[in-house]
Amino acid sequence: MSAVRAQNAGRRQPVYGLDLVRFAAASLVVLYHLGFKAWALDGSSLHGALGRSDAFPAGYALTWCGWVGVQVFFVVSGSVIAYSARGVSARRFARRRAARLLPAVLIAVAIALPTAVFVFGTATAQAVVLSLKTIAFVPWGPWIVGQFWTIPIELAFYAIVGVVLFSGAPERAMHALVWALGIASGAYWLVAASDAIEPGGRLAELLLLQHGVYFALGMLCARMGEGDLGRRHLGLAATCIVAASVQVRTAAEWEMGARTDLSAQWPWAYALWLCLAALIAASFLWRAQVAARIGRFGGVLRLAGLATYPLYLIHIHVGGTILLAAARLGVVPAVILAFAGTAAVAVAIALWFEPPLHAAIDAALRRIGQRVPRYRPAG
Template identity: 30%
Template sequence: MSTERPSSYVVGLDLVRFACTLMVCVFHLSWHKAEMVTAMPFGWIGVQVFFVISGVVIANSAARASPLQFLKSRFLRLYPAAWLAAVVNFGLLLSVPLTVFGAAGVWVDPTPRALWYSLVLGGTTFLTSAYWTLPIELAFYGLILLAIFGGGVRRFLPVARLLVLASVPYCILLSRSLVAGFELGWLEFGYGPKNMFLLRHGIYFAIGMYFWLLNSQRRLALLDRVLLALVLLGAGLEIFARAMQIVGSYAPGPAGPMSVGFLVSGALAIFAVLAAIIYLSLRHARDWVPRPAVARTVRSLGLLTYPFYLIHEILGATVLHAAQQRGLGPAGALLVALPVIGATAWLIAMHGEPLLRRAIERLLGWQGRATRATLPR
């Protein structure tokens, strides 16, 4: 198997990542408001696309890394920004009435326990709901780490196969239970830590890994072409299940309650388009090379997506409340909130995170970058 990776910057990954962050943000700040519920009703699909991007990027960053290098790079990527975001989030929770978040439809937990879990990125509760995806990411990192110990890139294909064979049957069972109306019992994971088994979301990491493997090898064996088709079907079933589970939580809009068919069709269409962009961006990375100034701008957008995602609910609800108190309507308040969240995320990503990361490297004796992957981290 060839392990050659593209030397060009894959601009499409950061563009998709940033688009997904905006989608998730607008969704979370609008879906409980009757007058805004149609602003981005499919925005939750951005999380699934995040997992696909992780499958690509983590496979790439691990391909030439030792176990220690991989651990360093993942720690420095996840934790400094998360710690700074937790400071912002907890500070706002201490200074803003909790009714503000309830009015915005944003779930929060202002307890020290939730703060601790938001710092370690694991546990049963967090400062706000967006953090639920991070233990899933960590579980995937752990699986990749085992693959590195077991033989490096040669083990990535078995990992992708394992994720398909574990996740697709679960998604079939999950979607069937929602249609037929029977309970899964212990196998209903909700948003809890049992998702770290990757039975539900492993399909998305597998898609990303297969995209990366296709880009590395230029072809897949017949078995893996079948598994890729199967995992794409599994993704469709998981998206259907998510729509079924959350449709009742939307505020009734001007045309009445949201329909499952509308949610599923829109989410599937967006997922298909963004997945295609990810694959084509990898395939044509050497051809689609932006000018340096454009690449720097898009790279900055990609870097700020992680803190943006972590702070968008609490900071967004705070700004929405302040803007509406000054007479702005819901749409105008949202247009104010987005750049405020973006500016705060930019300060974290461009200034706070690098300073904290360098301090950690000095403290632990880690000099320089842990890996030099060419794809966005």
């Protein structure tokens, strides 16, 4: 088994199915914000700028629960980190993550700052402060990019994984981390289901109590791809899946607010999440077969995966601007144009703007790393 793991670690075969799920998750979030929240829910910047309300915008049955794409993202993140961090040093892991996160954030802020001021009417001083908070990765909001709220949660997960990789026995520690995340977060939500605690709060998010079940489930999906799951892991996966149903139900109430007519339909959102989580597991379980069959379409899927992160970060400011300009055409045409325009910009960022920034940041971090003494844990 160890020989197989070493071979897989060196080869790092692309998981093409994961790129498709990533893009689907980002699309869900985009369609939720542009196709439902902007029209139907008070309190959003887009709703205020749009200046009109429609409790049931055209296609709402397909868009109202798109927020569950975030829960899908967390499963994807857990699986990607578990798959890519194996056999990697803590230093290299930190450099990779920083070089992956920073470029898109810098580009998104460069887009969001002028858009917030000139399109959404945000005061210049406030927009600058929010931009600086975003660039500095301050974990408490607000931020210039509202959906940035998930990134510090990802960073909290990365920090724990970095500590695991820094330990003297990363394989054992990573195994323990899966259990710790799944049990702690699962217990949190199962206790919340009994009304013993009131779930919520930024601290619970940053401590991964709210979303740890998703990271743990993703890590289990990656282990499944290595043929490294036992019956006890299936029990942990079942616990995470049950706890996720409580989290999704609660998230539906948070997202919908007074719209109890829709929050009561949370099982549809949960079913959608469950299907995409199953696709993540299948992507790892049959990654070799998928890679052998997709042939020349592999590059397209990889590009879709790379465009997902910028798509997620820029869709309010790019897509929202298009939506406001096209709103007179009606909900469906405006949303289609906004989605297409945002996707085109995201692809351009992934193709032409992110790579040079990524290379520059990675090179700078390498130089910094060469000046820091290496620590080798005993044993």
